[in-house]
Amino acid sequence: MIRSAFQYMYDAYGNTFLDAYNNIPHVGHSHPKVVAAGQKQMAKLNTNTRYLYDLLPEYSEKLLSIFPDSLNKVYFVNSGSAACDLAIRIAYAHTKHKKLMVMEHGYHGHTQIAIDISDYKFNNRKGQGQKDYILKTQIPDTYRGKYTTNNDSAGKMYAMEAIEQIETSDSPIAAFISEPIVGCGGQVPLDDGYLKEIYPAIRKQGGVCISDEVQTGFGRLGDYFWGFEAQEVVPDIVIIGKPMANGHPMGAVITTSEIAESFSKGVEFFSSFGGNPVSCAIGLSVLEVIEEEKLQENAKNVGDHYKLLFKDLQKKYNCIGDVRGSGLFLGVEINKDNCMTPDKELAHLIKNELRNKNILVSTDGPFDNVIKSKPPLCFTKENAQLVVNQIEKILQTYYNKE
Ligand code: PMP
Numbered sequence: 001m002i003r004s005a006f007q008y009m010y011d012a013y014g015n016t017f018l019d020a021y022n023n024i025p026h027v028g029h030s031h032p033k034v035v036a037a038g039q040k041q042m043a044k045l046n047t048n049t050r051y052l053y054d055l056l057p058e059y060s061e062k063l064l065s066i067f068p069d070s071l072n073k074v075y076f077v078n079s080g081s082a083a084c085d086l087a088i089r090i091a092y093a094h095t096k097h098k099k100l101m102v103m104e105h106g107y108h109g110h111t112q113i114a115i116d117i118s119d120y121k122f123n124n125r126k127g128q129g130q131k132d133y134i135l136k137t138q139i140p141d142t143y144r145g146k147y148t149t150n151n152d153s154a155g156k157m158y159a160m161e162a163i164e165q166i167e168t169s170d171s172p173i174a175a176f177i178s179e180p181i182v183g184c185g186g187q188v189p190l191d192d193g194y195l196k197e198i199y200p201a202i203r204k205q206g207g208v209c210i211s212d213e214v215q216t217g218f219g220r221l222g223d224y225f226w227g228f229e230a231q232e233v234v235p236d237i238v239i240i241g242k243p244m245a246n247g248h249p250m251g252a253v254i255t256t257s258e259i260a261e262s263f264s265k266g267v268e269f270f271s272s273f274g275g276n277p278v279s280c281a282i283g284l285s286v287l288e289v290i291e292e293e294k295l296q297e298n299a300k301n302v303g304d305h306y307k308l309l310f311k312d313l314q315k316k317y318n319c320i321g322d323v324r325g326s327g328l329f330l331g332v333e334i335n336k337d338n339c340m341t342p343d344k345e346l347a348h349l350i351k352n353e354l355r356n357k358n359i360l361v362s363t364d365g366p367f368d369n370v371i372k373s374k375p376p377l378c379f380t381k382e383n384a385q386l387v388v389n390q391i392e393k394i395l396q397t398y399y400n401k402e
Pocket of ligand 1: 079080081082084107108109110179183212213214215241242
């Protein structure tokens with residue numbers, strides 16, 4: 001790749017690609033306002049965060065204004081992994097407990113702590129295995145799991161099983177961390193009512209609840225700015241990253257005054273680059289563009305349309321087992337015809353054939369059979385139509401050959 005603009009990327013051979021996968025350039029690749037904000041600030045002042053500059057409180061206040069009132073303290077770092085690591089340290093400092101509850105197939109980053117709490121990594125064939133201070137709970141997957149959408153209260157039933165784990169834990173749990181839609185699990189949304197049951201149970205035994213919004217935050221889900229809103233809960237700690245600065249490395253931990261106060265009693269927190277003037281200028285411009293270009297609304301309108309197109313395709317092709325997700329964060333599960341057996345080969349064929357047609361998506365999930373689409377939020381209905389039309393063509397060719 002040599003250049004990019006909004007939802008398009010251009011390679012060294014003169015090809016144009018539609019990027020239906022990349023959620024980091026959230027408001028669009030090389031968005032001119034974001035680029036200008038970074039360039040301007042870099043030419044003016046960039047410094048180690050030991051110094052004082054207005055952009056830090058200005059950006060912090062704007063960012064915190066999008067959170068519920070109780071979440072009113074922010075720490076800036078340079079990645080989702082660093083945010084995750086810091087969030088766990090903060091949870092330890094506040095609760096004085098050591099055990100952590102995590103979700104099956106969850107992913108939270110690459111630091112040692114992040115790997116320890118990421119089933120997607122520690123449970124990999126080549127992974128380190130589950131550490132003894134980790135308690136893992138099953139993913140509330142209503143498609144492949146134990147309780148399915150046929151059951152109105154599936155979310156609650158999964159939650160009841162998790163609560164039993166909490167109540168029978170040999171030691172108190174410091175924190176429970178989950179993503180609102182489990183990306184590496186294959187875009188699996190937490191079923192309705194799930195967190196509403198679990199959060200009080202974690203708090204009751206002295207722990208805190210962390211929402212990992214690294215993938216789902218900043219309006220991507222359409223109906224909500226943050227994923228936890230869909231579950232009608234307010235976490236104690238939120239971690240953000242990836243889309244926050246449109247590709248510039250930035251992450252943050254947001255928490256309550258009470259938890260921040262506990263953390264401040266320990267050794268001082270310091271990050272050389274986290275929240276530097278250039279990062280703040282870029283972060284601020286991203287928030288402005290989301291507002292000015294009504295990108296959350298676009299994620300909702302285009303996302304709903306995109307999902308419907310996939311659902312229509314599902315009616316024609318039995319290999320599409322499930323279409324799920326919200327806004328511009330979708331997953332399409334590919335199975336062997338008329339059954340629940342995952343078809344990784346077909347999912348990969350679709351992904352690779354799309355790439356040959358200059359459209360970029362990816363696959364994920366425990367069977368690697370879920371097509372993932374999470375494009376920049378400037379994605380259009382025409383872009384969505386193109387992706388689905390091309391998948392249809394690929395499937396037509398595939399079935400004609402069989
Ligand atoms: N949390 C989630 C949900 C993620 O998807 C990722 C990255 N894929 C991270 C945390 C870690 O972020 P980073 O790679 O920016 O450190």
